[in-house]
Amino acid sequence: MPRKLAAGNWKMNGLGAALAEVTALAERCPSPKAEVLICPPATLLSRLSAAAEGSPIATGGQDCHTATSGAHTGDISPAMLVDAGASYVILGHSERRADHGESDATVAAKTHAAWNAGLTAIVCVGETEAQREAGETLGVIQSQIASSVPDGATAASTVIAYEPVWAIGTGKVPTLKQIAEVHDALRGQLNERFGSEGNEIRLLYGGSVKAKNAAEIFAVSNVDGALVGGASLTAEDFGPIVEALDAAG
């Protein structure tokens, strides 16, 4: 099994001053057992990669285009993320699915492009509150996985993040039983489709993960780490989450 992963998604937050948080995080967690990843806005990626050099902190993008270069104003290619020091990219986040109309097919194409550039793709899935209330959660998520994750996914190339849309930035968190139900179902689906490799693909939980709830979430079966938004912005908030993941073994 690859190392567990504590991933921070800074979303559209962070100016130059935020680089100090990465230095502080590296000082606080000098040799974590888990992999630690920060995905800053694209404007900070190069500088953050430089600031994290020599530390255990990896960097990643929050989206990429399917092409390597060309006439796509405002977009960023996977090769450009690699050039800026990234080793990961978050794809299909629910905010991109909602704000930019990204479909499962788009996410799958971006995942292929990311793999071709040597990036590890963190593919995000999650149900809305209405879908959960209608009892559709597992069906929605399994269909998103089936169509957003291309054939050939491996533990080195792919991470899955389960992020219930209603838990993102709301302070609402599913029960541990609800998290276990989804993660166990995802593990079963990945095993069935990718064989032994599917057993090794890391499954992250995301949505209102904080220092105070991290340890109990990391104890849930088939939770191999977290994708953290708001609580990843400072070393003070993210450090204890990394430490909780390490303590979970």
Ligand SMILES: O=C(CO)COP(=O)(O)O
């Ligand atoms: O969307 C998320 C990470 O990608 C979760 O965000 P919050 O941790 O702020 O709820």
